[in-house]
Amino acid sequence: QEKGLPPGPPTIPLLGNLHIFPTEFAHYKFTEWARKYGGGGACYINTSSFCPSPAHPTGQGHSFYTHIRRYSSSVILSVLYGKRAPRYDTPKTTGFWEAQHEWQLLVEPGSTPLIDIFPFLKSIPEHWAKWKRDAKKVRSLQRAVYFGLLNETKRRLRSGEENRSYMEEVLARQEEFGMDEEMTRYLGGALIEGGSETTSSYLQSLVLCLVAYPEAQKQAHEEIDCVVRDDRMSTLDDIDFFPIFTHCFRPVTPMSVPHATTAAEEGVSSMTQASFSCPLSMPSLSKTFPPALYDNPEDFNPDRYLLTENGTRLGVDSSDLGPNIVFGAGRRICPGRHLAQNSIDINVMNLLWAFDFNPDTRDSQSKI
Numbered sequence: 001q002e003k004g005l006p007p008g009p010p011t012i013p014l015l016g017n018l019h020i021f022p023t024e025f026a027h028y029k030f031t032e033w034a035r036k037y038g039g040g041g042a043c044y045i046n047t048s049s050f051c052p053s054p055a056h057p058t059g060q061g062h063s064f065y066t067h068i069r070r071y072s073s074s075v076i077l078s079v080l081y082g083k084r085a086p087r088y089d090t091p092k093t094t095g096f097w098e099a100q101h102e103w104q105l106l107v108e109p110g111s112t113p114l115i116d117i118f119p120f121l122k123s124i125p126e127h128w129a130k131w132k133r134d135a136k137k138v139r140s141l142q143r144a145v146y147f148g149l150l151n152e153t154k155r156r157l158r159s160g161e162e163n164r165s166y167m168e169e170v171l172a173r174q175e176e177f178g179m180d181e182e183m184t185r186y187l188g189g190a191l192i193e194g195g196s197e198t199t200s201s202y203l204q205s206l207v208l209c210l211v212a213y214p215e216a217q218k219q220a221h222e223e224i225d226c227v228v229r230d231d232r233m234s235t236l237d238d239i240d241f242f243p244i245f246t247h248c249f250r251p252v253t254p255m256s257v258p259h260a261t262t263a264a265e266e267g268v269s270s271m272t273q274a275s276f277s278c279p280l281s282m283p284s285l286s287k288t289f290p291p292a293l294y295d296n297p298e299d300f301n302p303d304r305y306l307l308t309e310n311g312t313r314l315g316v317d318s319s320d321l322g323p324n325i326v327f328g329a330g331r332r333i334c335p336g337r338h339l340a341q342n343s344i345d346i347n348v349m350n351l352l353w354a355f356d357f358n359p360d361t362r363d364s365q366s367k368i
């Protein structure tokens with residue numbers, strides 16, 4: 001590694017660590033490197049100017065996946081446009097999820113050439129560049145949804161049917177914020193993206209964990225039944241009776257979001273300015289930590305949070321591992337974290353209150 005940087009895997013000129021950058025489940029590889037080079041703590045991965053996003057396995061086709069997705073879309077659409085998503089199979093909802101899926105395929109490591117390092121690649125004709133055709137497709141899918149939603153809001157405003165949604169406020173103050181039409185459409189789009197899949201992934205992982213760990217599910221049912229009786233559903237006031245629902249077992253953003261400096265920093269060459277240091281986000285993944293910090297980090301064991309505040313072994317200093325670490329830190333911390341946490345809290349309680357989750361035995365291929 002360059003002088004002054006934390007230890008990490010050996011680099012090669014120009015590409016840094018790009019030639020060994022994992023194309024699938026990158027957070028597992030980073031965990032391994034953190035253990036190998038950083039003694040379980042931070043290690044530095046030089047990705048030159050290529051910013052990957054974590055790979056997500058695609059949905060399993062179970063209806064609980066789409067129920068949960070419909071829910072998270074409905075919450076964010078209500079906040080942004082005052083519009084609910086009562087069914088999954090509406091053009092706006094399925095349109096969004098299709099665009100999101102295609103987008104993720106496009107930003108996965110390895111799916112596009114290194115255009116930031118070799119800008120001449122941009123001039124390859126579309127006919128020879130699948131990634132260009134894919135990008136065009138994603139652009140038109142996203143624009144259909146985002147433009148459609150904003151146009152609908154404008155039509156409503158023109159016919160005097162305000163609903164005091166977030167995007168109405170943005171439209172009213174467009175000039176004050178210095179936002180043109182394009183920025184306004186994409187602001188809505190970015191917030192739908194930020195607010196939909198994050199919450200739904202958390203809840204989908206929860207259901208999978210409950211199925212995979214029946215003992216933990218049984219215990220959770222007993223606890224919820226003591227607080228929330230059969231004659232009512234839970235409310236956010238009930239949350240104080242439960243330990244914090246942690247994001248740490250299967251965090252939604254195991255690598256957080258890559259950050260880049262916009263100006264040279266002391267001791268950092270221009271080559272690494274746009275690199276990101278994954279360990280910044282790694283504490284959110286309990287797998288990252290050696291058993292010195294966590295007892296059996298690979299086990300879904302909610303009880304660990306009863307033992308110590310952050311689920312670590314007794315006597316370990318875990319002040320850096322607070323439950324909010326999954327929402328990032330500093331000035332770019334997730335602005336939707338309060339909405340997200342409330343949404344998660346109420347849903348975890350209600351899902352446990354209402355359902356027994358069991359493996360789907362109808363199709364042996366789909367068992368977890």
Ligand code: HEM
Binds near residue numbers: 191195202252
């Ligand atoms: C379980 C739910 C969620 C998780 C785990 C999560 C996580 C994160 C993380 C790790 C970041 C990057 C922070 C950083 O760069 O340091 C982020 C950014 C962001 N999130 Fe969330 N998020 C969630 C829900 C939401 C919701 C519901 C919204 C919208 C209402 C939202 C909107 C955003 C936006 C707009 C950003 C970009 C902020 C910026 O770059 O300045 N997120 N989120």
